[in-house]
Amino acid sequence: MTLAEGVQLVTFIILTAGVVLAALGVVLSSNIVYSAFLLGGAFISIAGLYLLLNASFVAFAQVLIYVGAVNVLILFAIMLVNKREDFRPLKFNWLRKGLTVLVCGGLFALLSLTVISTPWAVTPTPGASGDEAIYLIGEHFFSDYLLPFELASVLLLMAMIGAIVLARRDFEPEDLITGAAADLQLPERSREELLTGAGKK
Template identity: 40%
Template sequence: MSTMATVVFFIFAIIAVAAAWGVVTSTNIVHSALFLALSFLGVAVLYVLLNAEFLAAAQILVYAGAVSILVIFAVMLTLRGDVAVSNPNTNKWTWGVCVAGLLFALIALVILTNDAWRILPMPSTAGGTTELSALLLSWYMVPFEVAAFLLTIALIGAVILAKGGKERK
């Protein structure tokens, strides 16, 4: 990797991590949703640096576009009261930091102690998009459609909850 690519990597890695931190620490839920979109865009740039253009495009279209807009719509539909205090701080963040640190240490320990993971062959980039699309439209078609169906059901459920369905007595 060239020095320019390394500099771009570190800039966008810092942007992605800082935006993820903003998602967690922001007290305004709309700002959290916007930080989430920024984090997704930072990850998309990292995919471009890894020569995974299809994943970068999917990251932008699906996550930065669709998921972020869905979160913003869900926030707007369910918003009650003042937006500035819609996401109150919690005092349990220290537990989250401890658990995340322990998981990171455990995963790093497993990766560093396993010799089979040290030298991995470089994946070929020739025909990656073609092979992926052939797999999505043949072998993985049913799981792909099931995921789309479940996301649609989740969206319908979120709208019903936001509108306040009829109560049964």
Template identity: 60%
Template sequence: MNLAEGVQTVSLVVLSAMLTASAVGVVLLPNIVYAAFLLGGCFISVAGLYILLNADFVAAAQVLIYVGAVNVLILFAIMLVNKKQDYAEVKLGFLRSAITAVVCLALFALLTVTVTSTNWAVTAEIAALPSTIVLLAQHFFSDYLLPFELASVLLLVALIGAIVLARRELVPDPITSGESITDDSLELLERPKEQLAASSSDK
């Protein structure tokens, strides 16, 4: 992506501010739903940074996989569980928070020193880089064709195995001659296959 130098600088500052604010909100907000939404903001900000680095495929994968799949899965898990429980007070909680803050500040200082002391090779000329999608497609369908196909077969086998393990058979309860047919007796009760095998062996 060939952008002007001013546009790149402004985009970098805005995306960095969004990423930092979202990450701080994920850590500090007590509401887990808001934290999950801010986690999606972190992923989108990282995708924007990938676009500035001309990594268009990595940016698209970041949005599709992390925002569209992982973050949505986290939100569904939070909303489906929705367990209200009074948490017990953590012993020495202030000490743990202080140690965590010291470690985070030390890592931030280390990264700051690394960034400022490294001699970055920056040139004024912006080179037109080829699309990463074309290069990845060429490697996938030439050099890495066999591992790519094996990975797809492995994912298919795992998906089929998950479906088989989670499958349940609908088995109606038998109605004896003395029982009257009611609305409840017409419902198909869901029972696992192990319970069905045990009942058939008892007979």
């Protein structure tokens, strides 16, 4: 084994351990904010594995999309919602835990059997790798797959507009707010009220 192969093997072991430990932390942590941060660590470790496979574009896309967008969105959703509920013990909690352990153990055994029984012969691939793959992906995006690429951007734009519409607070007249809605009313005033108040002064 050469020095480069040894460094690659040690890096692979460290990144794999990081993925497994971060994934266990996501599942076992009682704090949901810590779980979200550990999920970001798992995504970054997976991006490192992609770099070891010489798939730099997939690694950067992993960091930009999953860590920079999805994980940050999860954190914002957790911190903005901030829903607090009293702890209530669930009925048949031991049964749920037992089923969870059974399903996870079965999946682990199935994946382990697949890893052991699969011949992992390393064969050179004729396709482009490294920076050449990025150029080929860019050419395909703007030639063969231009329509799906543009449709994906329109879909993301629609999702952003929908999020803005859902997050926007509409002002309601005070005489229509009754009951439980009155307790949830925020101490805000509409723009018209602010303008009329400034005009009176």
